[in-house]
Amino acid sequence: DTAVSQTPKYLVTQMGNDKSIKCEQNLGHDTMYWYKQDSKKFLKIMFSYNNKELIINETVPNRFSPKSPDKAHLNLHINSLELGDSAVYFCASSLRVAGYGYTFGSGTRLTVV
Amino acid sequence: KQEVTQIPAALSVPEGENLVLNCSFTDSAIYNLQWFRQDPGKGLTSLLLIQSSQREQTSGRLNASLDKSSGRSTLYIAASQPGDSATYLCAVSLYNFNKFYFGSGTKLNVKP
Numbered sequence: 001d002t003a004v005s006q007t008p009k010y011l012v013t014q015m016g017n018d019k020s021i022k023c024e025q026n027l028g029h030d031t032m033y034w035y036k037q038d039s040k041k042f043l044k045i046m047f048s049y050n051n052k053e054l055i056i057n058e059t060v061p062n063r064f065s066p067k068s069p070d071k072a073h074l075n076l077h078i079n080s081l082e083l084g085d086s087a088v089y090f091c092a093s094s095l096r097v098a099g100y101g102y103t104f105g106s107g108t109r110l111t112v113v
Numbered sequence: 114k115q116e117v118t119q120i121p122a123a124l125s126v127p128e129g130e131n132l133v134l135n136c137s138f139t140d141s142a143i144y145n146l147q148w149f150r151q152d153p154g155k156g157l158t159s160l161l162l163i164q165s166s167q168r169e170q171t172s173g174r175l176n177a178s179l180d181k182s183s184g185r186s187t188l189y190i191a192a193s194q195p196g197d198s199a200t201y202l203c204a205v206s207l208y209n210f211n212k213f214y215f216g217s218g219t220k221l222n223v224k225p
Contacts, residue, residue, distance in 0.1 A: 033212065040217060042215065043157075043202065043215040044215070045212040045213070048212055056212055090157070092157075102147065102159055102162075102213070106154075107155070
């Protein structure tokens with residue numbers, strides 16, 4: 001299946017831990033994104049990579065570090081997790097020009113306790 | 114800064130009704146506008162993409178319009194079905210920015 005797949009689907013962890021979320025797309029897209037959806041359902045962009053290069057870095061704490069080993073993968077590592085990090089994190093991909101073929105993964109629900 | 118607002122926040126209608134979801138945005142210098150559908154526990158599915166030069170797009174029972182000058186878009190759903198129940202999100206992208214600004218969505222419930 002052609003898709004954007006992210007793992008894990010659910011992640012429950014304690015404050016202070018470090019965790020990673022993985023994302024892979026097999027659509028041949030060259031741009032990948034991380035979005036955060038908070039409890040009020042607002043989706044906000046965090047990062048965007050184009051061909052392994054960081055092109056968008058919104059105001060996100062330094063504890064969040066994206067890593068793109070190749071243009072088909074964009075992982076998100078979070079250090080020293082805090083309660084406020086609890087949210088659903090969505091990975092997405094698209095062709096270079098905004099909007100074309102924009103495809104989302106099914107999300108990772110992160111709960112920090 | 115681009116702000117996207119969706120009204121209403123929630124809508125409940127009987128099956129078969131035609132309905133309109135509204136989206137407004139503050140910066141009219143958009144590159145395109147996209148309507149998404151989000152089902153509980155799932156990702157977003159793209160429904161319709163309207164380029165800034167277009168006025169509307171249609172797909173099956175869905176029709177989306179765009180009035181860039183007034184900063185508005187509407188999503189029209191004809192003959193609604195229970196399977197249409199989901200949250201509908203509007204998102205706009207600006208020129209030279211490869212990202213979307215999202216509204217908070219309209220949660221639609223179509224009753225059988």
